[in-house]
Amino acid sequence: MNRFQIEDIAGQDKHGIVYRAHDSESGKTVSLRRFLPFGQEGGGLEKDEAEAFGIASMRLADVSHIALRSVITGSVDPIDGIPFLVTEWVEGMPLNEILAGEKLDPALVIDVLRIALEVSIVISHVLGEEAVWVETEVDSIIIGTRESGRGFTFWISPFKWLGAEFETRKLSSIVNLGEELTGWKRKLVSDHAGHGLGGWLKWLKNNPDARLAEALQMLAESTGNEPPPAEEVLVARATDPQSFKVKEPSSGKPLIFAALVSLLVIGSALLYLHKTAKPPQIAADYSEQEISPVIERKSAPVNASETVPAPDSAPPVPEVPKEPAAAEQAKQDSAADRANALAKKLSEEAAARDKALGFTPPGSATPAKPATPPATPATPPAVGGKIFTPADRELWKGIxxxxxxxxxxxxRGLGSSSTGKSIYLFFADPPDPEQLVVVIHQSDFQGFFRPQTFAPFVGKEVIISGRCFKEPGGRICAKIKALDHIRLVK
Structure with a gap:
């Protein structure tokens, strides 16, 4: 792991944590995902499992598909056996944030599902087992910025890969994704709905054991599109970099990701294609796909005659009032500008934290002490007194x-004991002796014991799950033994 220098935390959930990291070999920003294959209490991989994981990672590193975050490497933490997967970093935004609660036009849903099937066919060839290998949760699908040259971009699911979450490997996960994006879940939908998408989803439900290639073929037939490339062609394109090149975007019309990002900057508006007499054609390479977006304040994804709400379905959401023209115009910043600004902000924050912690790069000047941020204000314990704040020292005396x-x-900061065998997380800068602190002991910590491991948490609001610990000097601490005992507050 010395090859990858962690810069910031990109996300965290019950399955693990994702870091933005720097690859010292390539000089590029990468995504380092440390995940818990058997849950928070399940531990890491055994020796034979770790070896198999490493071999599969090497095979997947040879796959290059524009709709997949390329795998760079994968291994396990030698300390606790927790696996991690390093993939390329794709600048963009999650699809769920772009949609902001709205539904996606069925023509674009067709494209999302087609791409998910195509990528899964390629990965199935590499792993030697057919399954839906990509993550199909809407928040895991990234829409790349214009500069990235990427559209819908998927992430391989390590949990499906390691045999966990077996149900999500089935075609039912594709059905769930399609119904979530269209808003058709628990609704009666005609076969003609969404340019034929309704009929295909119904066919997929009735044929859960169909092969991926068959499902892809039926998707094209049901929606009136050209037949997909042969399975061998899809695999060859993804495993031979010379045969799969990204084409330059057309300047005449915005690409799919640019159109989707416009959903966010406009607010709750919807994106849909120009209406034509025949179903819109889906490009074989979606870098070729061009759409003419028409932005409206409210638009139903499908003609009202095509869907009938089920008796227990929720009533329609009332129309959101239009914002003043000046307010809308103020939101018209490009996605690239926002992405670059965010990257710059995160980089500056990371550099500031490094300086505050004394991690000065070779040849750089001695950093000045940063301004002292305000201490975390005391608030009453939440959840029946089970969650405390750093200022609740008196309440801890009875524990x-x-x-x-x-x-x-x-x-707010980090510190170490004089022996270097303990690391402290402080909630005030400078440290407040009256506040509670978090302590990590080298003797029983399951992971890399070094300040850099915890540096990305500085400046972040977290929930610590530990044990009450009293030091010889009488100081009360919350002791943790693993990195997974720190959870980011969203």
Whole structure:
């Protein structure tokens, strides 16, 4: 892992944590995903499992598809056996954030599902087992910025890969994705709905054991599109970099990702294609796909005659009032500008944290001490007194040592003991002796014991799950033994 230098935390959930990291070999920004294959209490991989994971990672590193985050490498933490997967970093935004609660036009849903099937066919060839290998949750699908040259971009699911979440490997995960994007879940939909998408989803439900290639072929037939490339062609394109080149975007019309990003900057508006007499054709390479977006404040994704709400379905959402023209115009910043601004902000924050912690790059000047941020304000314990704040020192006096506790606050700095065998997380800068702190001991920490491991949490609001610990000097701490005991507050 010394090859990859962690810069910031990109995301965290019950399955693990994703870091934005720097690849010292290529000089590029990458995504390092450390995940829990058997849950938070399940531990890491055994030796034979780790070896198999490494071999599969090497095979997947040879796959290059424009709609897949390319795998760079994969291995396991030698300390605790927790696997991690390193993939390319794609600048963009999650599809769920772009849609902001709205539904996607069925013509674009067809494209999303087609791409998911195509990528899964390629991965199935590499892993030697057919399944829907990509993650099909809407928040895991990234829409690349114009500069990235990427459209819908998927992530391979390590949990499906390692045998967990077996149900999500089936074609039913494609059905669920399609119904979520169109808003058809728990609705009666005609076969002609969404240019024939309704009939295909119905066919897929009735044929759950169909092969991926058959499902892809039926999608084209049901929606009136050209037949997809042969399975061998899809695999050859993805495993031979010379045969699969990204074409330059056309300047005449915005690409799919640019049109989708416009959904966000306009607010709750919807994107849909120009209406034509025949179903819109889906490009074989979606870098070729061009759409003429028409922005409206409200537009039903499908003609009202094509869908009938089920008796228990929710009533329609009332129309959102239009914002003043000046307010709308102020939102017209490009996605690239926002992405670049965010990247710059994160980079500056990371550099500031490094300086505050004394991680000065060779040859750089001695950093000045940063301004002291305000300490986390005290608030009453939440959830029946089970979650404390750093200022709740008096409330901790009644807790038995070694009892399980939760602590919520914003980490302001790091520190180490004189022996270097303990690392402290402080909730005030400079440290406040009256506030609670988090302690990590080298002797029983399951992971890389070094300040850089915890540096990305500085400045972040977190919930600590640890045990009440009293030091010889009388200081009360929350002790943690694993990185997964720190959870970001969203």
């Amino acid at each position: 038995k040592v070694n009892s399980t506790v939760k602590l919520r606050g914003t980490i």
